[in-house]
Amino acid sequence: MTTEGKTVGELAALVGGRVVAGDETTRINRVASVEGAGAGDIVFVEGEKFLEGARESQASCVIVPQGAKLEGTACVIEAARPKLAFALMAEVLHHRKRFGGLIHPAANIAASAQVGDGVYVGAGVCVGVGARVGAGTQIHAGVIIGDDVTIGRDCVLHPNVVLYDGVTLGDGVILHAGVAVGADGFGYVRDEAGAYRKFPQVGTVIIEDDVEIGAHSCVDRGALGETRIGRGTKIDNLVQVAHNVRIGERVVIASQTGISGSTVIEDDAVIGGQVGMGDHARVERGAVVGSKAGILPGKIVRAGTVVWGIPVRPLDEYKRLNAHFGRLPRMREEIDQLKKQVKDLAAQLSGKGKQ
Amino acid sequence: MTTEGKTVGELAALVGGRVVAGDETTRINRVASVEGAGAGDIVFVEGEKFLEGARESQASCVIVPQGAKLEGTACVIEAARPKLAFALMAEVLHHRKRFGGLIHPAANIAASAQVGDGVYVGAGVCVGVGARVGAGTQIHAGVIIGDDVTIGRDCVLHPNVVLYDGVTLGDGVILHAGVAVGADGFGYVRDEAGAYRKFPQVGTVIIEDDVEIGAHSCVDRGALGETRIGRGTKIDNLVQVAHNVRIGERVVIASQTGISGSTVIEDDAVIGGQVGMGDHARVERGAVVGSKAGILPGKIVRAGTVVWGIPVRPLDEYKRLNAHFGRLPRMREEIDQLKKQVKDLAAQLSGKGKQ
């Protein structure tokens, strides 16, 4: 990251905000936390309860929600959504490093590969036969790009990413260190002798525009068709995406989640960390799956629902069941007491019968 | 992958199948899915219910189970096990790329290393002192091979695999991108000052013939002895195999499973994804462990059983317990009702007693 300054007035204009205190020509160099900020920094507060902390911040500017009262700080910008405003400002203050089309002499680019304008290629990078790399893309050291791979414009491939032959990335894709795209899916057939023979893994992977994938996550190629990750989807570190999975647009998947073969996650779903999904499952549009949940093969999680547990149930139901689980010892005691009472009653009744 | 054509007749002969319709000199170039197939493609159907789809496929040939009726497709091959036949055909249609003994000039091979005939060594590869690489093995770009490593014939090491010093791979081993073999096991002893001192991790790893390991999986070296993965075993992505684990032959382990130190998995076991196994556990021959299951340290899963849950129980028992879990609120209501009824009965009886 590198930074370049903007004035408070420029930043406010960028996000449709309003400077309500201070000198709008004040220069801002970077975003910061309320506690860690110093001169030249801008910070944000989301709600009233954080205003107190902001008053003591050394930041040069604070973004606050509309109508919030904040005095004693150099500059104040009101914005409808301070956190979003802050993120948008960070995009201009901390832009990506620019490398101006540098191709490292220790890179290995096949003669038939097409590399666009302004592409950065770091040391030790390999770009395979017939590969195409769009303008402005950054390929950092140690990245291995197979044959016939297609990469869009303005992507960033961090060090040691591996793209197997034939996979496709759209524009603006960010892959963090070590991401592996296009390894064989995990499919075998036992032969007559009991040995596992590889089911063909000859499909491909398509990653659409503006997808970001965290370090060491794996996206396997389709067995016969494709594995696809939709536009604007964000995937955390160490996530497993198996063969023929289809993930929609604007899906969020937290760390260490695993998605088995041919499962579908529709647009705008939110998936927690360490979730496991069996094969051929479906998470419908906008559904939310809590961390560590387990989704059975073939299961459908309905659109817009929130589910949790192993196996998943509606969140409210699961929480209620968990509460009951925690009271099992009490239930046990009550049953024992009932047994005793019933026995006593029976004895009394039998005694009366004899009377 | 590259492809070369075979005729329908040749493919049928390869799998002991029978051409029951169409011209057996028809040329087939690749395997495909029923939906995605075109001219020159071969597809398969496993059961009667998929025949309808196959009728509309554009494939040049369909493999069907014996006795299945399929008309209107160019060629039909009957086979005892269509999926297996399809996999075997794929092996010949889509064979591995051949590199003909190319050693990239940007590879770093120690003078004392022995590299067999026809070995491919990609850019940036390091092969350590005293290492031996068997004939026909492919070592893709960025692979780092330590000193005194032994690699068999016809292996494929995908980009950025790391083999620490002294580990051994058999013949036909496939390691996907980033697999790490031989890192130190996770073992420490606290010293008098409370600091963790490394318990020696000076053992090794032996991976037998025809093992395949998925991207970013880790196989740690034995602390003193060895970690071993048996012939024909298949391991998915992001799996953790700790020090001194012994995995038998033809074991299948799905993604993100973790196996703690000294645990044993016997031949033909099947382990789901995200399973966790404590140390010194044992999964006996042919047992099946469901996804996300948790096996306690020292636990023995008996041969041929199917287990699930945290901690594991026999599958049927676990499913029954889960069903009871889901009905806890009803159980709670019934107990409350019983308490009320018993109280009423007691009151009635007491009333009668007073009569």
Add this chain to the structure above:
Amino acid sequence: MTTEGKTVGELAALVGGRVVAGDETTRINRVASVEGAGAGDIVFVEGEKFLEGARESQASCVIVPQGAKLEGTACVIEAARPKLAFALMAEVLHHRKRFGGLIHPAANIAASAQVGDGVYVGAGVCVGVGARVGAGTQIHAGVIIGDDVTIGRDCVLHPNVVLYDGVTLGDGVILHAGVAVGADGFGYVRDEAGAYRKFPQVGTVIIEDDVEIGAHSCVDRGALGETRIGRGTKIDNLVQVAHNVRIGERVVIASQTGISGSTVIEDDAVIGGQVGMGDHARVERGAVVGSKAGILPGKIVRAGTVVWGIPVRPLDEYKRLNAHFGRLPRMREEIDQLKKQVKDLAAQLSGKGKQ
């Protein structure tokens, strides 16, 4: 690893032990397991029950607890804590390979980088602008070090480690193959159009002295502040440490555990494998979290407690609840029986009432 010999007497002196049998000038070359040992090897036994096995060992020396009786072995050393003594001896017998300041000609070191005395830099390594590497550190092949990274003395960076710009490692840090330090944290804000915009990830990572991190583990940079791992902490393979997490000193974290953003783990905590921690949680000093446990966001695990389950509960409670869970079918039967008995009693009582 390489080894150099020591005498039994020297080794005993090293750990404050006492040679109680055999010739203390006997030369020992390496540590071994009781079963695998041969001439020149030293082994240990922790308790009386293992003495039998040690009697049959081919080792040249056995370390035993004080007062243990062991005859028929060449040499015997008594030590207060045999396993610790064994680990300390291994440190001198099996010391790290020394490379004597070798810089591989295929390394790429920025002109402005400062590299200390005796630093080893392997093939294909990149060291960025302004980076500093302390004396005696080993940077193995394929490691990528970003700009302005600081690395202390006597560290070992195994192959293909990636350090993003600006991160800091203390002295004696060991990072295994593929560890990724400083990738962007997973934080986004939805904009007005519903797209996820990156929340700034412009903080850093600080890893203190003597930390060891296993293969393919990921430590994300702080969003605004820092992510920190305290001195002497040991982390296993495939662990996820999210942005702004703070881990104390001498913490142990087993494989495949994931720690969400801003969570704090205090000194001397012990965390099992496959544990998941929500964001802003806190594990207090010395607490123990069992494998596969799930800690909800914001949850505090109290100092010194032992917890397990999803979500976590005190271990004893969780075990009791699990036992009740296993007896749910019996509980169900008892309730059914009670219902029948109560119905019978009511009928009898009603019958009596009619009499």
